[in-house]
Amino acid sequence: MMRHQDLHPSVDEVVALHGGDATRLVQILRDLQEGQGWLAPPVVTELARKLGLSRARVEGVAAFYSFLHLEPVGQYRVLFSDNITDRMQGSEALLAYLSEKLWVEKGKVSEDGLLSIDTTSCTGLCDQGPGLLVNGWAIPRIDQERLDQIAQLILARQPIAQWPDELFRIEDNIRRQDTLLGHGLQPGEAIRAAIARAESNQGDRPVSERSWREGIPAATPGPAATLEEIKRSNLRGRGGAGFGTGLKWEACRNAPGETHYVVCNADEGEPGTFKDRVLLTRHADLVFEGMTVCAYILGGGRTTTHGFLYLRGEYRYLLEPLNECLARRRRDGLLGADICGRTGFDFDIEIHVGAGAYVCGEESALIESLEGKRGIPRNRPPYPVTHGYLGQPTVVNNVETFCAAALVAKEGGDWYRAQGTAKSAGTKLLSVSGDCERPGIYEYPFGVTVRQVLEDCGARHTQAVQVSGPSGTLIDASEFDRRIAFEDLPTAGAFMVFDETRDMFDVVRNFVHFFAHESCGFCTPCRVGTAMMRNVVDKIHAGRGAQHDVEEICRLQKVMHLAAHCGLGHTACNPMRDVMQRFRPAIQRRLKSLDFEPAFDLDGALAVARQMTGRDDAKAHL
Amino acid sequence: MAEAGKLRVATTSLAGCFGCHMSLLDIDERLFALLEKVEFDRTPLTDIKHCGPCDIGIIEGGVCNAENVEVLREFRKNCKILIAMGACAVTGGLPAQRNHLDLGACLQEVYLTEPGLVNGQIPNDPELPLPLDQVHPLHEVVKVDYFIPGCPPSADAIWKFLTDLIAGRTPRLGHGLIEYD
Amino acid sequence: MNMDVRPSFLLDGEEIPFEPGQTVIQAALTAGHYIPHLCYHPEFVPHGSCKLCTVKANGRPAAACTLPAQAGLEVESETEELNDLRRTLVQMLFAEGNHFCPACEKSGNCVLQALGYDLGVMTAGFRHFFLDRPVDASHPDILLDFNRCVLCKLCVRASEEVDGKGVFSLAGRGISRRLIVSAESGRLADTDIAVTDKAVEVCPVGVIIRKHIGFQTPIGRRRYDVRPISAQALEDAPRKPEARHG
Numbered sequence A: 001m002m003r004h005q006d007l008h009p010s011v012d013e014v015v016a017l018h019g020g021d022a023t024r025l026v027q028i029l030r031d032l033q034e035g036q037g038w039l040a041p042p043v044v045t046e047l048a049r050k051l052g053l054s055r056a057r058v059e060g061v062a063a064f065y066s067f068l069h070l071e072p073v074g075q076y077r078v079l080f081s082d083n084i085t086d087r088m089q090g091s092e093a094l095l096a097y098l099s100e101k102l103w104v105e106k107g108k109v110s111e112d113g114l115l116s117i118d119t120t121s122c123t124g125l126c127d128q129g130p131g132l133l134v135n136g137w138a139i140p141r142i143d144q145e146r147l148d149q150i151a152q153l154i155l156a157r158q159p160i161a162q163w164p165d166e167l168f169r170i171e172d173n174i175r176r177q178d179t180l181l182g183h184g185l186q187p188g189e190a191i192r193a194a195i196a197r198a199e200s201n202q203g204d205r206p207v208s209e210r211s212w213r214e215g216i217p218a219a220t221p222g223p224a225a226t227l228e229e230i231k232r233s234n235l236r237g238r239g240g241a242g243f244g245t246g247l248k249w250e251a252c253r254n255a256p257g258e259t260h261y262v263v264c265n266a267d268e269g270e271p272g273t274f275k276d277r278v279l280l281t282r283h284a285d286l287v288f289e290g291m292t293v294c295a296y297i298l299g300g301g302r303t304t305t306h307g308f309l310y311l312r313g314e315y316r317y318l319l320e321p322l323n324e325c326l327a328r329r330r331r332d333g334l335l336g337a338d339i340c341g342r343t344g345f346d347f348d349i350e351i352h353v354g355a356g357a358y359v360c361g362e363e364s365a366l367i368e369s370l371e372g373k374r375g376i377p378r379n380r381p382p383y384p385v386t387h388g389y390l391g392q393p394t395v396v397n398n399v400e401t402f403c404a405a406a407l408v409a410k411e412g413g414d415w416y417r418a419q420g421t422a423k424s425a426g427t428k429l430l431s432v433s434g435d436c437e438r439p440g441i442y443e444y445p446f447g448v449t450v451r452q453v454l455e456d457c458g459a460r461h462t463q464a465v466q467v468s469g470p471s472g473t474l475i476d477a478s479e480f481d482r483r484i485a486f487e488d489l490p491t492a493g494a495f496m497v498f499d500e501t502r503d504m505f506d507v508v509r510n511f512v513h514f515f516a517h518e519s520c521g522f523c524t525p526c527r528v529g530t531a532m533m534r535n536v537v538d539k540i541h542a543g544r545g546a547q548h549d550v551e552e553i554c555r556l557q558k559v560m561h562l563a564a565h566c567g568l569g570h571t572a573c574n575p576m577r578d579v580m581q582r583f584r585p586a587i588q589r590r591l592k593s594l595d596f597e598p599a600f601d602l603d604g605a606l607a608v609a610r611q612m613t614g615r616d617d618a619k620a621h622l
Numbered sequence B: 001m002a003e004a005g006k007l008r009v010a011t012t013s014l015a016g017c018f019g020c021h022m023s024l025l026d027i028d029e030r031l032f033a034l035l036e037k038v039e040f041d042r043t044p045l046t047d048i049k050h051c052g053p054c055d056i057g058i059i060e061g062g063v064c065n066a067e068n069v070e071v072l073r074e075f076r077k078n079c080k081i082l083i084a085m086g087a088c089a090v091t092g093g094l095p096a097q098r099n100h101l102d103l104g105a106c107l108q109e110v111y112l113t114e115p116g117l118v119n120g121q122i123p124n125d126p127e128l129p130l131p132l133d134q135v136h137p138l139h140e141v142v143k144v145d146y147f148i149p150g151c152p153p154s155a156d157a158i159w160k161f162l163t164d165l166i167a168g169r170t171p172r173l174g175h176g177l178i179e180y181d
Numbered sequence C: 001m002n003m004d005v006r007p008s009f010l011l012d013g014e015e016i017p018f019e020p021g022q023t024v025i026q027a028a029l030t031a032g033h034y035i036p037h038l039c040y041h042p043e044f045v046p047h048g049s050c051k052l053c054t055v056k057a058n059g060r061p062a063a064a065c066t067l068p069a070q071a072g073l074e075v076e077s078e079t080e081e082l083n084d085l086r087r088t089l090v091q092m093l094f095a096e097g098n099h100f101c102p103a104c105e106k107s108g109n110c111v112l113q114a115l116g117y118d119l120g121v122m123t124a125g126f127r128h129f130f131l132d133r134p135v136d137a138s139h140p141d142i143l144l145d146f147n148r149c150v151l152c153k154l155c156v157r158a159s160e161e162v163d164g165k166g167v168f169s170l171a172g173r174g175i176s177r178r179l180i181v182s183a184e185s186g187r188l189a190d191t192d193i194a195v196t197d198k199a200v201e202v203c204p205v206g207v208i209i210r211k212h213i214g215f216q217t218p219i220g221r222r223r224y225d226v227r228p229i230s231a232q233a234l235e236d237a238p239r240k241p242e243a244r245h246g
């Protein structure tokens, strides 16, 4: 395994490596930091000058991403994953254990500058948690023993490259596979099938009449015919919103532009989701195959195409294997010029690595980040399909969507839609974690009941399941016969199980903190609303809750739901909404009064004055 | 007990400058009209020391020390309707501008380390109320029913607000009456 | 052009004609109909961040400043629900920043304050964040009081697009989102800002303050003393489709 850290490359070197291209700013900042640990002020100044950007712009970008540091950090930066599943596996106590052992306070750099310890949003290791990142490298299954080992390595100042590989070994934990995980496709098979596909089923022409009229040369039926299959398959996006993949590709294909872009969304930031991690580990070829099929359809020999895979920073360890896979595909003629021997079918894929921002999973924020900016969701319309990366037509799809599309290109739409339910074609990967015996990846045809999944994963005495992560739906035991499907319980893949011993207030509090931490801060309702929500929930947690606070929560929910700019703000209230609906006692029993309570301890607010005056009489207390 | 048909009103100033009370008095001759409808319980104008059961409590100034908290709680307990009057009561106002400073460091500097100070000592007389570490608007300490912003609110604003309230209307200050400064 | 053939949409039941390419707020203001707004400025491409201008278009909430006008759209704006939302947003902004109007030079000319007046906001209502945001007084002619920033990005846009400088940017995320200046020292004095810059003039609230001219207009004669913002905004609205930067 490679975990090299370059020796202090200069700004010049890094800028040159990226061709002086300011759209690669996030990548440049990552590379600079990987060598230097943090981004010192003169580095930012020099970089801005070299790239011809204002310094404030560069600083603004760097200050947006959690994993970029404008302040000195420890030589070793330990970040404990802070999803509720990590907490359920004891992450808080483990963090405290390491802090104590190494004499460093959470959130601070140790005095000798050796290390810092803090928390980070879900690292996608929920099935083998608790997880943590050391200088960006993921380590699963943390326990005291492993922390002792890590502490020793840190104290010995061992370069991370020399840490034992065993520490970094991440399991795939595939527990149930169906047609996607069990596909037997060889690299290139789906692309060749797409190219070979002739116009079929003349009778169905009206569905795709528009693309016909766009003037696909009669001699190249492949792109149009393959698009037809994608549409026929009823494949819908797997990243959450469930938009029809065929329609999206068609709209993009029809949009005029010099270059059409294919972007794979591998940001997988939704807490409790880790199925893309496994797909990228085990089935990278299938992902790239799906992207290449997409490029084939979008370009159709008429325009140039280019691809990006946006890999979340937490999956940094996958970068080299993925790049190797890309290199192999280039060698095999599956990427690059004249793919599969087809003259003019040129397409390549480059990988951008994120830097710790959940909102960058939102497709337009992702595109902004690809352009080297802060990950702020754009105003829509226009949509990415017409005005995406650099204003060009762009398809953004989830990792799993591209995999499924590759299968459709090979096996055909009818084959695909014969699986699942009438409205939800195909299969779905679930990332199962929490209170169960066998956490991991489960692939089911759509329509499977929650109960079935719980049975298969060995969950007992289940109180609740968080379907699709914090932005999804929290259900209680009365709803376990509901089905995983777009028409009932849509999901991007997370499936977190909570048994009867769990306090649902702790769960919701964790999610509320997550959203406050991840709000991009662009729009008022979400920027201020998520922070207020966090304050209210902490107030209740501290035993100062009152009915007044419940009313405030409802008010904030309304505002965010009505007026937030993007899906993050719209869904940030879902966990609270669900807990209030389904687990009301979890909140109610924590309220101190039915009326009003201040948020702070009034007597505590006098402590400083008491200490300074040395008073302790009755009047010195409240 | 209130005279039949009259509303009993209490007012007080916490961490305020009495500007709002001056404004209240500024309603001038309309004060007589007001007195037809209300009678006063504890106010700076009467010498009632503790607020009894009232219909309306009006408070100027934010909450900066232990005594403020006690008085505010007394008002909340006894008044059916509690009104925060003026910028300080509504936002913390000028006194809250110290909220970014560390209280300990402040006391230290003012009473102990200020150049020219001889034998400085932090006052510790039990009769002096202890300061809170931050200054708060009223609604952060108790539930507040109505707010009249302004520093101070104009006499017209106070008059309009009270007459609306007394007449049982939802108080509404239009353009020129709502002011935050 | 014959007015009758211009496309139009409905705003609170009234027909609003528009030019292709206009957003709902642009068409509405040109036609003499006010929709509350804070981060929108007629001279700049709409930003869409404050959400004060939220309306319902065919029943779905949308920001009027970024929503393209479309023939036949039915837009609601002056409803209790939406004004309630706007009041809450203004309250959230007051609780987020440190707004002490009595000591603010912008008072009377401030858009946030005027919106509060017009919407009948009597209090921030929420718990104040009391964030610590130190003032930058380093520049001889310009004061920066970050306590009052509503993050509308107008100064960033003006400096980049009009002044061609890039003096400002927004940094950070969530509630830590903040305005920064383009200098390694972090001080305004070390940037190339000039007091004549568009960026200095454009701030809707009291962050970017020209020194030496404070409190010149007497109370009672300041911009929003004279008329409420709902009337003033129409007074200022371009009557023709506007010239825009950027």
Ligand SMILES: Cc1cc2nc3c(=O)[nH]c(=O)nc-3n(C[C@H](O)[C@H](O)[C@H](O)COP(=O)(O)O)c2cc1C
Pocket: A236, A237, A238, A239, A240, A241, A242, A243, A265, A266, A267, A268, A269, A270, A358, A359, A360, A361, A362, A363, A364, A396, A397, A398, A399, A401, A402, A566, A567, A568
């Ligand atoms: C805050 C937020 C985060 C998101 N994160 C992801 C993500 O990590 N991965 C993903 O595929 N889609 C994510 N999405 C959905 C994308 O915006 C987009 O809908 C999706 O990538 C489209 O691909 P699909 O049609 O294949 O699902 C996110 C959306 C929001 C609002």
Ligand code: SF4
Pocket: A359, A376, A377, A518, A519, A520, A521, A522, A523, A524, A526, A527, A564, A565, A566, A567, A568, A569, A570
């Ligand atoms: S809803 Fe939240 S994440 Fe989305 S744009 Fe607004 S502040 Fe950013």
Ligand code: SF4
Pocket: B180, C098, C099, C100, C101, C104, C105, C106, C107, C108, C110, C111, C112, C113, C148, C205, C206, C207
């Ligand atoms: S910026 Fe506006 S709202 Fe804020 S203190 Fe100044 S006048 Fe008041």
Ligand code: SF4
Pocket: C148, C149, C150, C151, C152, C153, C154, C155, C156, C179, C202, C203, C204, C205, C207, C208
């Ligand atoms: S300084 Fe003013 S113009 Fe700039 S973002 Fe803040 S409020 Fe907007």
Ligand code: FES
Pocket: B015, B016, B017, B018, B019, B020, B021, B060, B061, B085, B086, B087, B088, B089, B093, B150, B151, B152, B153
């Ligand atoms: S005492 Fe009235 S505003 Fe300060």
Ligand code: FES
Pocket: C036, C037, C038, C039, C040, C047, C048, C049, C050, C051, C052, C053, C054, C063, C064, C065, C066
């Ligand atoms: S004016 Fe439309 S969002 Fe600010």
